[in-house]
Amino acid sequence: MGGGNAKGSEIVNISTYMPLVSSFNDRIRPLLDAVDKLRHLRVIDEGIQLPTIVVVGDQSSGKSSVLESLAGINLPRGQGICTRVPLVMRLQNNPSPKPELSLEFNGNTVSTDEDHVSDAINDATAVIAGNGKGISNTPLTLLVKKNDVPDLTMVDLPGITRVPVHGQPHNIYEQIAGIIMEYIIPEESIILNVLSATVDFTTCESIRMSQKVDKTGERTLAVVTKADKSPEGLLEKARMEEAKLFGTHPLLSKIDKSTVGIPVLARKLTQIQATIISRCLPDIVRQVDDKLNANISELNKMPKIMASVSEAMTAFMRIIGLVEMLNQYSITLNSCPESDPTRDFLMEEIQVLEEAQGIKLPNFLGHNAFQTILWRKVEGISKMPVRFLEQVWHYIEGVVISVLTHHSSNYHQLQCSTKQAGYNIIARMKEQSTNWILEIVQMEKLTDYTCTPEYLKEWNKLMAQKHKFFAEISKSGTCKTNVEGVGEVAFADLRKHQLVLDQAFDLKMRMVAYWKIVLLRLVDCTALHLQHSINNLVNKEMEAEIVNELMVSHGGEIERMLEESPAVSGKREKLEMSIKKLKESKDVLSKILDKNDS
Numbered sequence: 001m002g003g004g005n006a007k008g009s010e011i012v013n014i015s016t017y018m019p020l021v022s023s024f025n026d027r028i029r030p031l032l033d034a035v036d037k038l039r040h041l042r043v044i045d046e047g048i049q050l051p052t053i054v055v056v057g058d059q060s061s062g063k064s065s066v067l068e069s070l071a072g073i074n075l076p077r078g079q080g081i082c083t084r085v086p087l088v089m090r091l092q093n094n095p096s097p098k099p100e101l102s103l104e105f106n107g108n109t110v111s112t113d114e115d116h117v118s119d120a121i122n123d124a125t126a127v128i129a130g131n132g133k134g135i136s137n138t139p140l141t142l143l144v145k146k147n148d149v150p151d152l153t154m155v156d157l158p159g160i161t162r163v164p165v166h167g168q169p170h171n172i173y174e175q176i177a178g179i180i181m182e183y184i185i186p187e188e189s190i191i192l193n194v195l196s197a198t199v200d201f202t203t204c205e206s207i208r209m210s211q212k213v214d215k216t217g218e219r220t221l222a223v224v225t226k227a228d229k230s231p232e233g234l235l236e237k238a239r240m241e242e243a244k245l246f247g248t249h250p251l252l253s254k255i256d257k258s259t260v261g262i263p264v265l266a267r268k269l270t271q272i273q274a275t276i277i278s279r280c281l282p283d284i285v286r287q288v289d290d291k292l293n294a295n296i297s298e299l300n301k302m303p304k305i306m307a308s309v310s311e312a313m314t315a316f317m318r319i320i321g322l323v324e325m326l327n328q329y330s331i332t333l334n335s336c337p338e339s340d341p342t343r344d345f346l347m348e349e350i351q352v353l354e355e356a357q358g359i360k361l362p363n364f365l366g367h368n369a370f371q372t373i374l375w376r377k378v379e380g381i382s383k384m385p386v387r388f389l390e391q392v393w394h395y396i397e398g399v400v401i402s403v404l405t406h407h408s409s410n411y412h413q414l415q416c417s418t419k420q421a422g423y424n425i426i427a428r429m430k431e432q433s434t435n436w437i438l439e440i441v442q443m444e445k446l447t448d449y450t451c452t453p454e455y456l457k458e459w460n461k462l463m464a465q466k467h468k469f470f471a472e473i474s475k476s477g478t479c480k481t482n483v484e485g486v487g488e489v490a491f492a493d494l495r496k497h498q499l500v501l502d503q504a505f506d507l508k509m510r511m512v513a514y515w516k517i518v519l520l521r522l523v524d525c526t527a528l529h530l531q532h533s534i535n536n537l538v539n540k541e542m543e544a545e546i547v548n549e550l551m552v553s554h555g556g557e558i559e560r561m562l563e564e565s566p567a568v569s570g571k572r573e574k575l576e577m578s579i580k581k582l583k584e585s586k587d588v589l590s591k592i593l594d595k596n597d598s
Contacts, residue, residue: 031277034592036090036153038284040104040141043585046578048287049186051276052155053269056180056206057194059159062225066194067156069262070269071144073101076118076125084129086139086179087121087156094145104141117142133167137179150266152273154192155183160205177209185213188280190272191220221272223265285589292582299575302568325395326530329388330523338380339519341512345489348373349504349511350497370448373511378445378518385437385522392530393430400426400537425541429533436529440522450517458513461485466505473501486512 035050044050057063064075064082071091076082094100101117103110105124112120121142129136135158157180164172184191191210195201201222210220337343352369404422462485472481472491479492494501 030592031281032151032153032273034588035277037588038585039088041581041585043288043581046291046582048284048291049188050284051188051280052183053152053190053192053273054183055154055156055192055194056184056209057159058205059161061159061194061196063156063159063194065225066223070150070152070266072146072149073114073144074118076122083156083158084125084135086137086183088139088141089154089156090141090143091149091152092145093147093149093151095147097147100145102143104143133165134169135172135175150270152269157183180209184210188276189219190276193220193222195222195224197224285593288582288585288589292579292586295575295579295582299572299579302572325392326523326527329526333381333384333519333522336381336384338377339515342487342489345491346494346504346508349507350500353500353503353507369507370510374448375445377515378441382441385441385526386434388526389433389437390430393426393433396534397423397426425537429537429541433529433533437526440525444518448514450514452517455513455517458516459509462509462512463506469505
């Protein structure tokens, strides 16, 4: 046995039998357990590589003999490929006199014993890879808890063969090579090359593969087998015969004893394993954290699962951009000329007041004057709400037709009638909305009323500036001033209308305060109307029009329209499973780190 490439390989044995395990650092056992748990959680599927001792070799190179000697159990033997799936061997030194053996595969755990472990492995392999001679990349885990075994975890891979036998796929070599390369490429892998002493090492396929991924030989360990025929019988007897052979053979006895024998191999593997785990653990912790955070972030960006119709409606409103459209509608109303309180400041109010002059109490503000100005302002914006609703329904029509087309894509013969039903519904509801908004505008023209306390609060705030305003007018040489809540206003022409100026200022401030209420009411009522209309559209009108043609089995239409696609739901499920796996991995690592810190 030796490190590096096969040219420096050494044969391992010792002259006298000794226990395979004398003592093992208590700190390393928890680390190995943690890595085994991560392996069981399949964190490798998340792109996180684990420190692994990978056993490779040509077919019939003696891999099974080495592993049997390390584990003290019998493995399947026979002609051809005996190992048809990656066999993860977890060896744990256990002081109990009774060995505990179990197999884990496909989410199942099967207990076995030393007498039947070989048959159990064959049965499990048949379940994973089939009863033929094919191979599979799905791993099978063998847990061996036994006294006098080293604390090791190794992955035994199928032996390399170039010529398929009867019952094997024609590309058996490519399949095996692919599996081996997948396991030995990661920098965290230690490659245990098992070589037969009877072959030319330079021609061994496993050595050539190792050299491709480990050019310096730093992670490659070579074990030479079959220095002589293995004796039949018990493994303990085999070790004694092995020791005798290397102690008495004229040539083999000259080999350095520190490189000879299964016990030496066991010690060296445990030392290498401890070193690589300790070195890789911080990076594994970082990778788990990074991957977990990335998956959580990606999951949070995915659309929320709809649990109720109300949630679906909220999402639908967001999809069609109604909030943004309403915000723009509000901006348009507030920025139009009718909403500019500085335009011809007080002149319209003065004109209306002078036209309404007659026999009346002094300083009495007639209701007709306020009504006249309100009518003019509402009339000036009356086309905006109608244009806005036309714009919204045009957009909704595009969204609805797109959704109907998508969900009827598997029923081409129904698409035309379904789309026509959609057009008819939108046209009818658009007409209803137009009639509704015209009625609202008409009410705003003819009726001035609000119960909100904000109106009086705003009016009082504006009227508090009256004395300051009039003081500015009385100054000579000035023609502009700033009125808080209104803006900068010009007043050069106002000095000619002193008799009605006081009433005009009052009327203006009332209108400024009330106009804010009018615009807010138009936006809010339009928003409520649209939400109500869309709710009726997708839950009542749509169903009434096309349920018998397309969606009899799906009930309320909104659930069907916003149902997650198989691709999205599959992605969500995959992310959630990944996050669960990574959280469990993080918990495993946290416990180990806590133990090391204490």
